[in-house]
Amino acid sequence: MSERKFKQVGTRPIRHDGLEKVTGRANFGADYSLPGMLQGAVLRSPHAHAKIVSIDTSPALEVEGVKAVISGRDFPIPTREGDRQQYGDVPDLANNVIARDKVLYHGHAVAAVAATTIEAAQRGAEKIRVEYEVLPPVLDIESAIAPDAAILHDDLVCQGPAPVPSSPTNVARRTLLSGGDIEQGFADSDVVVEREFTTPMVHQGYIEPHATVVETLENGNVTIWCCTQGPFAVRGLTASVTGIELSKIKVIPSEIGGGFGGKTTIYLEPLAVELSRRSGRPVKLVMSREEVFRATGPTSAGRVRVKMGARKDGRLVAAEVVMYYEAGAFPGSPVGAGCMCALSAYCFDHFVIDGYDVVTTKPRVAAYRAPGAPIAAFGVEQVVDEVAERLGLDPIELRLLNAVQENDVAPYGPKYQAIGFRETLEEARKHPNYSATLGPNQGRGVASGFWFNAGLQSSASVHMNEDGTAIVTTGNPDIGGSRAAQAIMVAEELGIGAEQVVPLVGDTESAGYTDLTGGSRTAYATGMAIIEASQDIVRQLRERAAKIWGVELDGVAWEDGRAVPSNGAASDVEPLNLAEIAAQMGATGGPIVAQAAVSPPMAGPGFATHLCDVEVDQETGKVTVLRYTTVQDAGKAVHPSYVEGQMQGGAAQGIGWALNEEYIFDENGVVENPGFLDYRMPVASDLPMIDTVIVEVANPLHPYGVRGVGETPIVPPLACVANAVAAATGKRFTDLPISPPRVLAAIDGD
Amino acid sequence: MARMHVETTINGESAEFLCQPGESLLDALRNELNLTGTKEGCNTGDCGACSVMLDGRLVPSCMVLAPEVEGRSVGTIEGVAQGDELHPLQQKFLEHAALQCGICTPGFIVAAKALLEKNPDPTEEEARYWLAGNLCRCTGYDKIIRAVLDTAAEMNGTNGAATNGAAG
Numbered sequence: 001m002s003e004r005k006f007k008q009v010g011t012r013p014i015r016h017d018g019l020e021k022v023t024g025r026a027n028f029g030a031d032y033s034l035p036g037m038l039q040g041a042v043l044r045s046p047h048a049h050a051k052i053v054s055i056d057t058s059p060a061l062e063v064e065g066v067k068a069v070i071s072g073r074d075f076p077i078p079t080r081e082g083d084r085q086q087y088g089d090v091p092d093l094a095n096n097v098i099a100r101d102k103v104l105y106h107g108h109a110v111a112a113v114a115a116t117t118i119e120a121a122q123r124g125a126e127k128i129r130v131e132y133e134v135l136p137p138v139l140d141i142e143s144a145i146a147p148d149a150a151i152l153h154d155d156l157v158c159q160g161p162a163p164v165p166s167s168p169t170n171v172a173r174r175t176l177l178s179g180g181d182i183e184q185g186f187a188d189s190d191v192v193v194e195r196e197f198t199t200p201m202v203h204q205g206y207i208e209p210h211a212t213v214v215e216t217l218e219n220g221n222v223t224i225w226c227c228t229q230g231p232f233a234v235r236g237l238t239a240s241v242t243g244i245e246l247s248k249i250k251v252i253p254s255e256i257g258g259g260f261g262g263k264t265t266i267y268l269e270p271l272a273v274e275l276s277r278r279s280g281r282p283v284k285l286v287m288s289r290e291e292v293f294r295a296t297g298p299t300s301a302g303r304v305r306v307k308m309g310a311r312k313d314g315r316l317v318a319a320e321v322v323m324y325y326e327a328g329a330f331p332g333s334p335v336g337a338g339c340m341c342a343l344s345a346y347c348f349d350h351f352v353i354d355g356y357d358v359v360t361t362k363p364r365v366a367a368y369r370a371p372g373a374p375i376a377a378f379g380v381e382q383v384v385d386e387v388a389e390r391l392g393l394d395p396i397e398l399r400l401l402n403a404v405q406e407n408d409v410a411p412y413g414p415k416y417q418a419i420g421f422r423e424t425l426e427e428a429r430k431h432p433n434y435s436a437t438l439g440p441n442q443g444r445g446v447a448s449g450f451w452f453n454a455g456l457q458s459s460a461s462v463h464m465n466e467d468g469t470a471i472v473t474t475g476n477p478d479i480g481g482s483r484a485a486q487a488i489m490v491a492e493e494l495g496i497g498a499e500q501v502v503p504l505v506g507d508t509e510s511a512g513y514t515d516l517t518g519g520s521r522t523a524y525a526t527g528m529a530i531i532e533a534s535q536d537i538v539r540q541l542r543e544r545a546a547k548i549w550g551v552e553l554d555g556v557a558w559e560d561g562r563a564v565p566s567n568g569a570a571s572d573v574e575p576l577n578l579a580e581i582a583a584q585m586g587a588t589g590g591p592i593v594a595q596a597a598v599s600p601p602m603a604g605p606g607f608a609t610h611l612c613d614v615e616v617d618q619e620t621g622k623v624t625v626l627r628y629t630t631v632q633d634a635g636k637a638v639h640p641s642y643v644e645g646q647m648q649g650g651a652a653q654g655i656g657w658a659l660n661e662e663y664i665f666d667e668n669g670v671v672e673n674p675g676f677l678d679y680r681m682p683v684a685s686d687l688p689m690i691d692t693v694i695v696e697v698a699n700p701l702h703p704y705g706v707r708g709v710g711e712t713p714i715v716p717p718l719a720c721v722a723n724a725v726a727a728a729t730g731k732r733f734t735d736l737p738i739s740p741p742r743v744l745a746a747i748d749g750d
Numbered sequence: 751m752a753r754m755h756v757e758t759t760i761n762g763e764s765a766e767f768l769c770q771p772g773e774s775l776l777d778a779l780r781n782e783l784n785l786t787g788t789k790e791g792c793n794t795g796d797c798g799a800c801s802v803m804l805d806g807r808l809v810p811s812c813m814v815l816a817p818e819v820e821g822r823s824v825g826t827i828e829g830v831a832q833g834d835e836l837h838p839l840q841q842k843f844l845e846h847a848a849l850q851c852g853i854c855t856p857g858f859i860v861a862a863k864a865l866l867e868k869n870p871d872p873t874e875e876e877a878r879y880w881l882a883g884n885l886c887r888c889t890g891y892d893k894i895i896r897a898v899l900d901t902a903a904e905m906n907g908t909n910g911a912a913t914n915g916a917a918g
Contacts, residue, residue: 015847022844022849023828023840023856024786030780030789256851257854258887288793289793479851481850644847645847653890675792676796677794683884684881685875685878686882687878689896
């Protein structure tokens with residue numbers, strides 16, 4: 001691709017939605033209200049695993065103020081006809097939104113009530129009588145795959161290559177990737193390291209609980225306001241679960257208070273729709289923090305066994321990775337993505353990656369930032385570290401010896417185009433933090449990470465105002481500054497300032513179909529559509545200038561936001577700036593508008609290398625992060641501040657996952673820490689500044705070279721922190737979190 | 751249950767509202783007074799998204815009963831900007847890209863303003879500990895802390911960038 005000189009891309013304008021967000025004006029999910037609106041409450045299962053024998057909702061209706069009550073049996077029986085592959089399995093989704101015959105985790109929704117006040121709705125929910133036949137909970141991988149395990153789904157048939165169980169099972173799918181001859185590979189190795197790792201279930205931890213307001217009209221039309229990463233996904237999924245025609249549902253996305261993958265599915269919307277239909281009133285449903293922890297999708301607990309062989313010269317030869325990921329109540333853990341990512345950063349001639357998707361009576365997992373990859377990297381990157389240690393090699397040197405580069409083939413198939421993995425390693429090695437002096441009980445860790453990034457479908461429309469400013473509309477909720485990046489891209493093409501572009505988040509009736517804000521795809525894929533539409537605008541602006549000057553289109557060039565004569569045509573005229581052309585739109589052909597749609601089958605993958613320094617308190621076992629450095633290939637950073645923000649935020653989430661965060665279940669499958677006091681996410685005093693280095697190796701698939709940046713940053717930190725703690729203590733920590741009691745036990749074991 | 755009548759001062763103006771005796775100040779602000787800039791993240795006093803000032807003291811409004819503000823003075827995010835002029839913290843949050851999703855931002859700005867009123871020249875460590883009651887899941891806090899420290903420097907006339915520029 002050409003070495004384009006950018007004027008707007010790479011600058012740091014103030015985000016367009018910033019003013020509303022620093023003044024409290026921005027409306028998030030729970031901030032919407034409508035006249036006559038009812039408040040809803042959800043009755044949730046007190047058991048982790050039980051059959052629903054009967055539900056009597058009628059007592060709820062006797063509570064003053066209660067206007068509607070529903071249970072799972074008020075929804076159509078879900079069928080697979082409604083499946084939309086990109087959204088997952090509709091029957092499972094429907095059964096997760098509200099249980100019909102069986103509850104599969106503590107907190108599973110079984111009924112919902114709408115009333116004039118929240119208190120009345122809660123009183124109504126308490127009056128509902130549910131008779132359960134309690135079944136044994138299935139709370140970990142070992143008991144789920146045991147021969148005598150209680151089976152969650154009688155009709156679950158394991159998918160994937162043999163050998164897989166043929167009778168009813170809790171193993172939903174096996175994923176197998178292999179190449180070379182693994183036994184020969186280990187035989188050819190001078191050093192073989194093998195370890196098993198576990199990671200607990202953790203939550204995305206977005207600060208805004210799920211919320212929705214639904215209004216239904218007499219003609220059956222439904223309007224849904226909600227906080228979501230994907231308004232079109234909410235529309236499609238809600239249509240499938242409720243049986244309402246898709247075209248009768250309009251979804252208006254609010255501002256979104258974090259998602260990290262957790263707001264890519266639906267929980268409350270069908271319940272609010274049905275309550276609104278029955279009551280004839282708008283209905284609002286807002287989750288409590290406790291409900292968010294108990295009943296929305298965290299990410300999988302995992303068990304990962306890694307065996308890796310290398311030659312004395314540091315060349316990695318063979319790797320075998322066996323992974324079991326808990327999906328929670330329904331199939332669909334990210335173990336497949338974990339398999340794709342596990343060994344994709346290094347060249348192995350011989351490899352086996354074997355992944356199992358296992359259901360347990362815990363909340364159904366949802367996407368969480370680079371789903372599946374951090375769990376795999378926690379194991380693989382620690383074993384890589386240990387191989388380096390055994391060979392007496394610097395951990396960055398070992399990675400450089402084996403790092404994938406252009407034309408290498410990933411274990412899951414694709415051949416890499418231009419990638420910047422080696423560059424991240426080189427930059428990390430050069431960084432002052434890699435040579436900073438360490439004190440007693442301190443240690444330094446290195447880890448790298450890979451994420452493949454998504455393309456999917458996007459559209460965008462751009463239209464000109466009469467004063468020469470532009471408006472760009474997409475269907476992607478702005479979860480972390482994407483409006484600013486979108487305005488920059490329009491400004492770059494038009495040759496104006498980013499502040500002269502108004503970026504809008506449309507609803508499902510004002511924006512063209514666009515897949516969700518997720519998969520690190522918005523700046524990449526939606527950006528492609530925006531650039532294409534903007535280039536169409538420029539062509540139209542040239543046409544208008546050509547008309548004004550009475551020349552052919554090729555007699556007009558577009559430079560710095562102005563039409564200028566070219567090819568010797570109309571050399572006597574003054575250039576026309578954008579405002580001058582826009583002011584004459586009506587006389588030269590009418591409004592100037594453009595739209596574009598893209599569906600890139602691939603995206604350029606993202607690579608990162610992180611450095612972490614820790615100090616371990618020998619008396620308490622507490623691990624303090626002293627320095628943290630993230631180096632990442634962004635392809636091209638459109639708004640570098642928000643790229644850095646993604647790198648820092650992903651690192652912080654990963655540090656939390658490494659050191660503190662975990663779902664703690666009791667023996668009945670009840671989450672014991674469903675709040676921010678006991679589910680301990682990092683706070684400001686837990687962290688140092690997080691240094692960032694953006695590497696830019698242009699992605700050949702994008703006109704500016706952009707790569708997705710949002711997810712890769714959470715892949716390395718789990719292992720990076722663990723490697724640092726290993727360096728500080730001489731002990732390998734194979735189970736997360738690396739909490740003070742675990743550290744203390746390891747130290748005291750000396 | 752009969753609702754209670756509460757007279758109070760909010761952002762310097764007298765205000766009154768009706769509420770349930772057990773209603774939180776957070777719910778009263780949001781639902782009775784339509785001041786939805788104050789956010790709910792947990793309702794247990796652990797996240798700081800609902801931070802407000804009560805008689806000059808920083809509190810999580812979910813942990814205050816609405817009737818308790820009778821005769822007292824409440825400051826919310828809606829009162830931080832003066833007219834059409836942003837508070838320096840608000841401007842610095844924008845300049846430093848110290849927000850991503852923005853749900854925690856009102857609470858952070860209210861809490862940081864309280865910090866600078868009490869300690870106009872905090873160290874990084876003091877800022878981190880003061881703001882430890884406010885959760886942000888997006889930023890990793892780096893840009894938030896930088897925005898707060900830069901605001902303090904500017905308000906004290908010791909702005910680092912300006913000083914460097916003059917020296918250079």
